[in-house]
Amino acid sequence: TISQGDLKLLDGEKVQATAKEVTYLCPFSGPVHGILQITNYRLHFKADDDPPFTVEVPLGTIYRVEKIGGTTSRGENAYGLELYCKDMRNLRFAHKQENHSRRLVYDKLMIYAFPATSSKPFFAFTYKERFDNNGWDIYDPEKEFQRQNVPNECWQITRINEKYELCDTYPALFAVPASVSDEDLKKVATLRSRERIPVLSWVHPKNSASITRASQPNAGLVGKTRNKDDEKYFQAILETNARGHKLIIMDARPKINALANQAKGGGYEMQENYQNTELVFLDIANIHVMRESLRKLKDICYPTIDDVHWLTNLENTHWLDYIKVILSGAVKIADAVDRCRISVVVHCSDGWDRTSQLTALAMLLLDPYYRTIEGFEVLIEKEWTSFGHKFQQRYGHGDKNHADDQRSPVFLQFIDCVWQVTKQFPCAFEFNEHFLITVLDHLTSCLFGTFLYNSECQRAKEDVKVKTVSLWTYINTRLTEFKNPLYAPHLHQHVLFPVASMRRLDLWTRYYIRWNPTMQPQESEEQRS
Numbered sequence: 307t308i309s310q311g312d313l314k315l316l317d318g319e320k321v322q323a324t325a326k327e328v329t330y331l332c333p334f335s336g337p338v339h340g341i342l343q344i345t346n347y348r349l350h351f352k353a354d355d356d357p358p359f360t361v362e363v364p365l366g367t368i369y370r371v372e373k374i375g376g377t378t379s380r381g382e383n384a385y386g387l388e389l390y391c392k393d394m395r396n397l398r399f400a401h402k403q404e405n406h407s408r409r410l411v412y413d414k415l416m417i418y419a420f421p422a423t424s425s426k427p428f429f430a431f432t433y434k435e436r437f438d439n440n441g442w443d444i445y446d447p448e449k450e451f452q453r454q455n456v457p458n459e460c461w462q463i464t465r466i467n468e469k470y471e472l473c474d475t476y477p478a479l480f481a482v483p484a485s486v487s488d489e490d491l492k493k494v495a496t497l498r499s500r501e502r503i504p505v506l507s508w509v510h511p512k513n514s515a516s517i518t519r520a521s522q523p524n525a526g527l528v529g530k531t532r533n534k535d536d537e538k539y540f541q542a543i544l545e546t547n548a549r550g551h552k553l554i555i556m557d558a559r560p561k562i563n564a565l566a567n568q569a570k571g572g573g574y575e576m577q578e579n580y581q582n583t584e585l586v587f588l589d590i591a592n593i594h595v596m597r598e599s600l601r602k603l604k605d606i607c608y609p610t611i612d613d614v615h616w617l618t619n620l621e622n623t624h625w626l627d628y629i630k631v632i633l634s635g636a637v638k639i640a641d642a643v644d645r646c647r648i649s650v651v652v653h654c655s656d657g658w659d660r661t662s663q664l665t666a667l668a669m670l671l672l673d674p675y676y677r678t679i680e681g682f683e684v685l686i687e688k689e690w691t692s693f694g695h696k697f698q699q700r701y702g703h704g705d706k707n708h709a710d711d712q713r714s715p716v717f718l719q720f721i722d723c724v725w726q727v728t729k730q731f732p733c734a735f736e737f738n739e740h741f742l743i744t745v746l747d748h749l750t751s752c753l754f755g756t757f758l759y760n761s762e763c764q765r766a767k768e769d770v771k772v773k774t775v776s777l778w779t780y781i782n783t784r785l786t787e788f789k790n791p792l793y794a795p796h797l798h799q800h801v802l803f804p805v806a807s808m809r810r811l812d813l814w815t816r817y818y819i820r821w822n823p824t825m826q827p828q829e830s831e832e833q834r835s
């Protein structure tokens with residue numbers, strides 16, 4: 307890496323703009339004079355004074371850039387830029403009008419922070435660092451199925467989607483009941499939203515109960531004729547569990563939303579048509595509710611915290627209510643599969659947001675492998691990236707349109723739920739909190755190819771495994787940084803059942819309040835006199 311000033315450039319990173327005499331308007335310690343640099347990967351500010359105070363943010367983590375003040379602004383620091391970031395902070399810089407540095411910085415930000423809009427490549431395709439391991443090899447679907455003893459007499463790995471022809475938001479390889487034919491699968495696919503048919507996520511190593519995942523049925527408004535093919539398919543899933551006498555369909559949504567989806571041809575399975583099947587609604591709200599909740603949470607956390615009203619303000623964001631309802635959904639699934647030995651089919655509307663949260667969390671509780679660093683990397687590749695969670699759309703990678711209502715912090719919520727479980731079982735995980743925060747930092751940085759695009763099919767088309775570095779490559783070259791010193795695997799081979807009660811949940815302040823220094827209690831007037 308070439309160092310330029312204090313900026314240690316990455317391989318492939320080049321400075322695109324340098325602005326001197328810029329003032330960083332720090333909300334905590336006040337204005338700081340220094341030099342602002344924009345590269346094709348990040349924004350870097352270095353204060354003139356000592357110790358070298360720096361502010362840095364990957365351009366992918368910026369979702370909005372606003373100009374402050376105009377050429378007529380006369381106030382101190384009234385002319386500059388405000389950057390809104392996806393990592394819970396905003397950065398304000400004041401520029402001098404005369405040297406036109408704001409125009410230069412603004413123009414370069416528009417090009418390099420929003421490559422999808424400026425049709426530039428993501429920096430991940432320019433990043434040329436070499437590593438001695440390849441994180442793209444961590445997840446091999448057939449190896450992971452083999453670990454679950456699949457294929458076997460109950461489950462087959464079908465190649466019907468090898469060219470993404472059945473469902474282009476699903477992985478090329480997935481497992482379905484051994485008794486069904488590819489013809490059956492094609493029929494079932496016409497009955498599921500976006501052809502996202504029920505397929506295997508995890509099978510219990512001892513009692514053969516399974517977790518399968520899907521999108522909602524194209525049930526439409528009640529009164530449509532029954533759906534024999536779908537009902538037969540559910541029977542096939544039921545029969546994969548030798549002792550299985552029942553199947554539970556866990557619909558992640560509030561029932562009112564499932565009903566509303568009927569108006570658009572969606573809906574849910576009519577229980578009476580599916581023998582030995584129970585339908586449960588888990589009451590998790592949709593992506594719009596979660597986006598709004600995080601917006602409120604950022605408002606009360608940054609830049610200032612109203613300490614007197616903190617708990618009221620936190621409650622009014624409902625953020626922890628949603629963490630609780632997601633966690634309790636995952637506990638219900640783990641309980642059904644492990645204690646009751648009943649197979650569960652998980653779905654929601656599209657089957658790529660709430661369904662991913664639930665299957666991944668339930669598998670984390672059920673299978674200690676996913677609580678290792680390698681296992682967790684496999685879990686994310688399997689239940690999130692390969693099953694088509696739309697990372698680019700949900701996080702707006704490289705997209706200038708910050709108001710897009712398809713954006714939503716669904717994956718952040720999942721990592722928050724994982725953090726909650728690590729707090730209740732501090733010795734059950736190989737990874738530490740720094741690992742989780744690093745995953746979130748690179749969810750938005752666009753330095754790695756792991757979270758780019760919206761599906762396995764798109765990532766294959768863009769050849770990310772050859773042209774970009776995997777986040778797991780970076781992580782796995784510095785594992786000691788991410789290991790939990792308290793990890794005691796031999797004591798935690800059992801299923802974890804976290805308590806999803808409000809009194810046991812905490813706000814993850816090391817993430818949401820990471821930029822506010824530990825606020826010194828304000829000295830009272832009499833103490834000062």
Ligand SMILES: CCCC(=O)OC[C@@H](COP(=O)(O)O[C@@H]1[C@H](O)[C@H](OP(=O)(O)O)[C@@H](O)[C@H](O)[C@H]1O)OC(=O)CCC
Pocket residue numbers: 559562563564566567569570591592593594654655656657658659660661
């Ligand atoms: C008359 C028109 C009815 C109508 O628009 O139905 C559409 C639903 C939208 O369905 P919802 O489930 O409420 O919301 C959907 C889910 O959040 C889904 O994620 P997931 O993978 O977790 O399912 C997202 O992918 C969709 O973009 C989003 O629209 O809207 C509602 O149900 C809102 C009711 C409060």
